[in-house]
Amino acid sequence: xxxxxxxxxxxxxxxxxxxxxxxxxxxxxxxxxxxxxxxxxxxxxxxxxxxxxxxxxxxxxxxxxxxxxxxxxxxxxxxxxxxxxxxxxxxxxxxxxxxxxxxxxxxxxxxxxxxxxxxxxxxxxxxxxxxxxxxxxxxxxxxxxxxxxxxxxxxxxxxxxxxxxxxxxxxxxxxxxxxxxxxxxxxxxxxxxxxxxxxxxxxxxxxxxxxxxxxxxxxxxxxxxxxxxxxxxxxxxxxxxxxxxxxxxxxxxxxxxxxxxxxxxxxxxxxxxxxxxxxxxxxxxxxxxxxxxxxxxxxxxxxxxxxxxxxxxxxxxxxxxxxxxxxxxxxxxxxxxxxxxxxxxxxxxxxxxxxxxxxxxxxxxxxxxxxxxxxxxxxxxxxxxxxxxxxxxxxxxxxxxxxxxxxxxxxxxxxxxxxxxxxxxxxxxxxxxxxxxxxxxxxxxxxxxxxx
Numbered sequence: 001x002x003x004x005x006x007x008x009x010x011x012x013x014x015x016x017x018x019x020x021x022x023x024x025x026x027x028x029x030x031x032x033x034x035x036x037x038x039x040x041x042x043x044x045x046x047x048x049x050x051x052x053x054x055x056x057x058x059x060x061x062x063x064x065x066x067x068x069x070x071x072x073x074x075x076x077x078x079x080x081x082x083x084x085x086x087x088x089x090x091x092x093x094x095x096x097x098x099x100x101x102x103x104x105x106x107x108x109x110x111x112x113x114x115x116x117x118x119x120x121x122x123x124x125x126x127x128x129x130x131x132x133x134x135x136x137x138x139x140x141x142x143x144x145x146x147x148x149x150x151x152x153x154x155x156x157x158x159x160x161x162x163x164x165x166x167x168x169x170x171x172x173x174x175x176x177x178x179x180x181x182x183x184x185x186x187x188x189x190x191x192x193x194x195x196x197x198x199x200x201x202x203x204x205x206x207x208x209x210x211x212x213x214x215x216x217x218x219x220x221x222x223x224x225x226x227x228x229x230x231x232x233x234x235x236x237x238x239x240x241x242x243x244x245x246x247x248x249x250x251x252x253x254x255x256x257x258x259x260x261x262x263x264x265x266x267x268x269x270x271x272x273x274x275x276x277x278x279x280x281x282x283x284x285x286x287x288x289x290x291x292x293x294x295x296x297x298x299x300x301x302x303x304x305x306x307x308x309x310x311x312x313x314x315x316x317x318x319x320x321x322x323x324x325x326x327x328x329x330x331x332x333x334x335x336x337x338x339x340x341x342x343x344x345x346x347x348x349x350x351x352x353x354x355x356x357x358x359x360x361x362x363x364x365x366x367x368x369x370x371x372x373x374x375x376x377x378x379x380x381x382x383x384x385x386x387x388x389x390x391x392x393x394x395x396x397x398x399x400x401x402x403x404x405x406x407x408x409x410x411x412x413x414x415x416x417x418x419x420x421x422x423x424x425x426x427x428x429x430x431x432x433x434x435x436x437x438x439x440x441x442x443x444x445x446x447x448x449x450x451x452x
Contacts, residue, residue: 050090057094057156062169064091065149065424069177069194069202088145095148095155104155110378111433114371115150118419119143121363122335129334129362134350138336141420149423153430159441163398164222166431167213167405174210175232177203178239192243201416204240204248205424209405211236212255216404220397251411259404262383317342321352324361332364351418358419375410378429379403381436394442398435406432 053060064087070076076083098104122139129135157163181192181203193200214223214233223229240248320341324333333340338361342349352358360368386399409425417425434440 053087053090054094057091058162058166059169060087060091060094061149061152061156061427062166062173063087064152065427066173066177066202066206068421069199069206070180072194073180084145088148091148091152095152098155103158105157105434105438107151107154108433108437110374110437111150111430114367114374115147117370118359118363118367119147121332121367125332125334125337125363127334128331129337131334131336131339133336134339135334135336138418138420146420146423146426150426150430153427153434157431157434157440159443160394160398161443163402163431163435163440167217167401170206171210171213171232174206174236177206178236181239181243192239200243201245201247204243204245205251205408205412205416207236207240207243208248208252209408209424211240212252212404212408213401215256216259216401217397220400221393222397222401247415248412251408251415254411255404255408258407259400263386263400263403317349317352318354318357321354321357321361325357328364329360330364330366332360332362332367335362337362353416353418355413355417355419355422355425375429378406378432378436382406382432385436395435395440402428402432402435 053063064084067076067083067087071083079086095104119139119142122135122142126132126135126139153166157166177194180194184192184194194203211233214229214236217223218226218229218233237249237252240252321338324338324341327333336350338352338358339350342351352361356368356372359371382399382403386396386403389396389399406428409422409428413422413425
């Protein structure tokens with residue numbers, strides 16, 4: 001019996017397709033090297049990050065909503081493209097892929113109505129707005145960047161685990177933001193923030209959102225490590241206080257209060273931990289060492305709230321928006337039209353820092369009423385569902401947390417930002433409508449869901 005020796009295949013001609021692919025890759029690399037110079041070395045890293053975000057789309061949505069807070073960082077500043085637009089294009093591709101494979105949820109009429117009406121009126125009102133340039137930019141960004149943040153949850157969230165993953169990514173990004181904030185101590189008299197002239201309000205809102213997720217999630221047993229979650233929540237609130245933005249802290253307190261009244265009253269024993277956390281926070285606040293600028297701002301707001309409000313530029317902006325509403329209550333002054341009177345404020349303002357006043361003063365009473373009805377409708381659905389479901393793991397827990405976070409963003413847009421900048425609000429508006437109108441299964445493998 002003779003043994004056969006395996007013969008190695010003789011090398012043949014190279015595959016033409018492989019040669020073409022290799023030549024194309026070499027050409028792209030050479031072109032990038034010529035165009036970008038040394039920055040071309042970062043192209044493979046960018047591609048790997050894009051691949052990771054496509055595989056984890058809820059992290060992509062979180063970054064898309066909050067990336068503006070980090071644009072002063074050298075890494076983002078060195079990019080030859082705008083990070084928000086790039087993430088938006090990537091997010092659009094993921095949503096389109098989900099839609100083309102039938103994995104998306106139908107968008108409820110109650111949520112689609114304000115989006116469509118506001119978008120249409122932004123375009124139509126360009127015919128009479130006194131700020132056509134800014135108004136056109138506002139309409140374009142709302143119909144692209146803002147609309148994408150609003151509808152993306154309906155394509156990215158398939159089950160309850162996805163909602164938890166989204167909340168987890170928000171907490172993770174907030175921890176990164178807190179570390180970056182503490183790593184850049186301010187000079188004497190200044191306030192903590194990310195970068196030299198960072199968005200103090202935006203960073204505080206991110207930290208307070210994560211703190212609220214941890215706090216309410218702990219009280220509903222969404223998190224098993226309760227001590228770690230409560231400690232992390234307190235630490236994030238402390239960093240937010242050190243930043244010194246008053247609005248986010250006020251909105252956090254209001255969100256906790258309303259959530260407690262609506263939900264925790266159903267389970268009285270849960271009100272005790274809430275009261276203890278609130279009392280402990282108030283008691284410890286005087287002993288927390290804050291930067292001089294932050295301490296002065298918070299102290300003035302606590303001791304003289306009415307005087308502080310009247311001295312704030314927002315107070316003037318609110319009054320100007322109300323004047324516009326009285327002058328043109330039906331049609332509004334037009335997209336971006338507040339800019340014409342906002343220049344009278346000190347410092348000048350392009351928008352009134354209140355979403356409802358902005359919508360009514362610029363787009364008219366119809367847009368205001370449709371948006372207000374949609375907000376009340378989704379809150380009503382969330383509250384009814386929470387009272388009908390039995391306490392326990394699953395949808396009941398997520399209703400608590402999503403309600404609290406949506407309330408926080410809703411309160412926040414009454415004090416800061418404009419219609420197109422508030423992508424975090426519109427994203428959570430979409431998540432709130434999704435969980436209120438759809439029976440999300442516990443996992444992709446599960447069938448059905450918890451009925452309401």
